[in-house]
Structures are given as C-alpha cells and as structure tokens.
Amino acid sequence: MAKRSAPEVNAGSMADIAFLLLIFFLVTTTIETDSGLNRKLPPMEDQVDPPIIREKNIFTVVVNKNDQLLVEEELIDIKDLRSLAVAFLDNGGGVGDEACDYCQGERDEASSDNPDKAIISLKNNRETSYKVYIAIQNELVAAYNELRNREFLRLYPNVGLNFVDAQKKYDDPRTSANAAEELKPKLNVVKQMYPQKLSEAEPSKTN
Amino acid sequence: MSKFKKKKGGDLPAISTASLPDIVFMLLFFFMVATVMRDSTLMVANRLPAADQVQKLDKKDRVMYIYAGKPSDRYQDKYGTSAKIQLNDKFATVSEVGAFILAERAAKRQELQNVLTTALKVDSDTKMGLVQDIKQELRKVSALKINYTTRLGDYTQNIN
Numbered sequence: 502m503a504k505r506s507a508p509e510v511n512a513g514s515m516a517d518i519a520f521l522l523l524i525f526f527l528v529t530t531t532i533e534t535d536s537g538l539n540r541k542l543p544p545m546e547d548q549v550d551p552p553i554i555r556e557k558n559i560f561t562v563v564v565n566k567n568d569q570l571l572v573e574e575e576l577i578d579i580k581d582l583r584s585l586a587v588a589f590l591d592n593g594g595g596v597g598d599e600a601c602d603y604c605q606g607e608r609d610e611a612s613s614d615n616p617d618k619a620i621i622s623l624k625n626n627r628e629t630s631y632k633v634y635i636a637i638q639n640e641l642v643a644a645y646n647e648l649r650n651r652e653f654l655r656l657y658p659n660v661g662l663n664f665v666d667a668q669k670k671y672d673d674p675r676t677s678a679n680a681a682e683e684l685k686p687k688l689n690v691v692k693q694m695y696p697q698k699l700s701e702a703e704p705s706k707t708n
Numbered sequence: 709m710s711k712f713k714k715k716k717g718g719d720l721p722a723i724s725t726a727s728l729p730d731i732v733f734m735l736l737f738f739f740m741v742a743t744v745m746r747d748s749t750l751m752v753a754n755r756l757p758a759a760d761q762v763q764k765l766d767k768k769d770r771v772m773y774i775y776a777g778k779p780s781d782r783y784q785d786k787y788g789t790s791a792k793i794q795l796n797d798k799f800a801t802v803s804e805v806g807a808f809i810l811a812e813r814a815a816k817r818q819e820l821q822n823v824l825t826t827a828l829k830v831d832s833d834t835k836m837g838l839v840q841d842i843k844q845e846l847r848k849v850s851a852l853k854i855n856y857t858t859r860l861g862d863y864t865q866n867i868n
Contacts, residue, residue: 537858539763542846635758
C-alpha cells in the first residue's frame with residue numbers, strides 16, 4: 502500500500518470560534534466617557550478679610566428650584582446666558598489702572614471694569630436639577646472659551662489653533678514635550694487676560 | 709500524447725479562507741486590548757448630562773470616581789428611589805465620602821497624591837442638594853480638583 506500522508510486537521514471552525522469571541526468582546530466593550538467640565542472648589546478655610554468687590558464687577562446667576570434662571574435680577578432664558586456673560590466679561594468699562602485695552606465690549610460704566618476683576622457668581626438651590634446646573638456651567642465656560650479663542654487667534658495667528666484646541670493639544674499626553682513647552686506660555690498669557698473667576702456660592706435653603 | 713494537457717473542467721477554484729481566522733483573531737486581540745473592564749459595577753442609574761465645553765481626563769491613574777444617582781431597578785426594593793452615592797461597590801452616605809477620598813489618596817503613588825482629580829459621575833436627574841453635599845465633603849478633605857463627568861452633546865439636551 503502507498504504511503505499515506507497524515508490527515509490534515511480541519512481548521513474550518515476556527516473562524517467560527519474566533520468570531521464568537523470577537524462578538525463577545527464587541528458587545529461587552531464600553532468606551533468610557535471620561536471627559537467633563539473641570540472645576541476647582543474653593544478651599545475650606547474662611548478668608549480673614551474678604552476683598553472688597555464692587556457690585557458692578559459681579560455677574561450673579563441664580564437658579565431656583567424650578568430650574569428658572571435669574572441673571573442680574575432678571576429672568577432670562579438659558580440660550581441668552583452665553584452672550585450676556587460674554588458682554589459682561591468683555592465690557593472693560595474701567596479707566597486708568599483698570600482699563601482693558603484688548604476688550605471689545607461696550608465699555609458700559611455700570612458693568613465690569615476689567616476681565617481680571619469680573620466675577621461670575623453662580624448660586625443654586627438644593628432642589629435645582631443637576632442637568633440644568635451642568636447646562637449653565639457649560640454656557641459660562643463657553644463664554645470664557647469664546648473670549649479666549651478670540652484673543653488666542655489674535656495674538657498667535659501662526660499657531661493655527663484656537664485656544665480650546667491648543668489647550669487640548671497641551672493636555673494630550675502624546676504631544677511632544679517641546680511642543681507642549683512652546684504652547685504653555687501662550688496659553689498662560691490668554692488665561693491671564695480672561696481668568697476664569699467663577700464662584701460657586703453655598704446653596705440657598707429657601708426660595 | 710500532448711505535453712500540454714488541458715485542465716479539466718472550467719469551474720473556478722475555491723477562494724482560500726485559510727487566512728480568515730487570522731484576520732478575525734487580529735480584530736479579537738484589538739478589542740481585547742482596547743476593552744477597559746469596569747472596576748466597579750454600577751448600582752445607580754447613570755445617565756450623564758450633556759455638555760460641549762469639555763476637557764478630557766486622560767491619565768486614569770490620577771482619577772477617583774464618585775457615582776451618584778437613583779439606585780438601579782434591582783436595588784430599589786431595598787434602598788428606595790431617592791438618589792444615593794456609590795463609592796467603589798457599595799452605597800454610601802455623605803459622611804463616608806471624606807474617608808473614601810483619604811483612603812483612595814493614600815493608595816496612590818506619592819508623587820500623584822497632589823494632582824488627583826475627583827470625577828463626579830452624577831445622573832442627570834439628581835438634585836443639586838446631594839451634589840452640593842459631596843462638594844462640601846470634598847472641600848473638607850481638600851480634594852479641590854473636580855470634574856463633572858458629562859457626555860458630549862449640546863446643552864439643550866439637558867433642558868427637557
């Protein structure tokens with residue numbers, strides 16, 4: 502009888518097995534949503550003598566338990582919040598030492614002196630819903646980002662990025678150390694021009 | 709007797725599928741490597757609110773997670789439907805948050821202990837009262853860097 506070659510193992514079902522595993526992992530994979538709004542809480546210890554802040558430099562935002570929005574004592578819709586905040590921050594009504602040479606606002610005397618002085622105070626009720634609170638935070642951050650983008654593009658047109666993208670690039674661990682080092686002072690300059698001064702007051706118990 | 713024999717039959721040769729398992733395995737390994745298994749099972753509803761001015765939380769080892777929301781369906785008989793905090797794998801009260809943060813912080817490497825961020829994964833239907841209580845606890849243990857974890861989307865999705 503002729504020499505018989507060893508029978509080949511049938512590997513046809515290998516693909517099926519691999520597919521099964523593949524589908525299992527496809528279904529169980531959850532891409533984690535790890536992005537959000539970064540905030541810094543105020544430290545606990547009370548300041549010995551709080552700095553005196555002029556009323557016109559504070560932009561008060563109050564949300565009540567029915568998720569209604571009161572900005573500077575006026576009931577407004579949330580879609581107007583961003584433009585109002587931009588107008589307030591960019592007002593630059595100060596004179597002399599407090600003048601703001603890069604502001605493009607209306608220079609209204611009743612509104613903020615300088616972006617450096619302007620403070621947004623956000624006050625919420627315990628019954629305010631979290632999603633509305635986040636929507637408001639989002640709009641306020643958007644106002645800062647809008648102004649920062651404008652100044653970043655004006656000062657550093659050759660970077661080819663706006664502030665938000667540049668910040669993203671700086672935070673990205675894949676960016677080389679050199680590139681990050683180059684971006685850092687530029688980002689800081691713009692951050693200094695429009696510092697994010699967003700105070701979250703303790704919640705009101707009533708109303 | 710011709711040297712060049714004509715091939716028998718005109719049917720197409722079968723396409724070899726021998727490399728199919730290789731391709732599928734390649735995909736399989738990709739997903740196995742890319743999958744991040746949740747380290748704690750969620751016991752609360754966790755539909756995050758939407759925001760578009762977000763920043764990424766890149767380095768996973770510098771983040772501590774606090775979940776809050778209504779207990780999931782299967783825990784509602786036992787724990788009710790009011791919003792609760794979840795730390796690691798169990799429900800917790802507000803007063804336990806501080807101890808949790810301190811324990812988490814102590815478990816991290818020394819050089820990271822000052823740069824930790826607390827990610828608040830709070831369900832969109834929670835009331836601010838609970839969030840405020842958590843924030844207050846975080847201030848007490850001076851864990852001041854927080855991140856309201858959101859999903860990417862327009863803010864108008866938050867308003868009914």
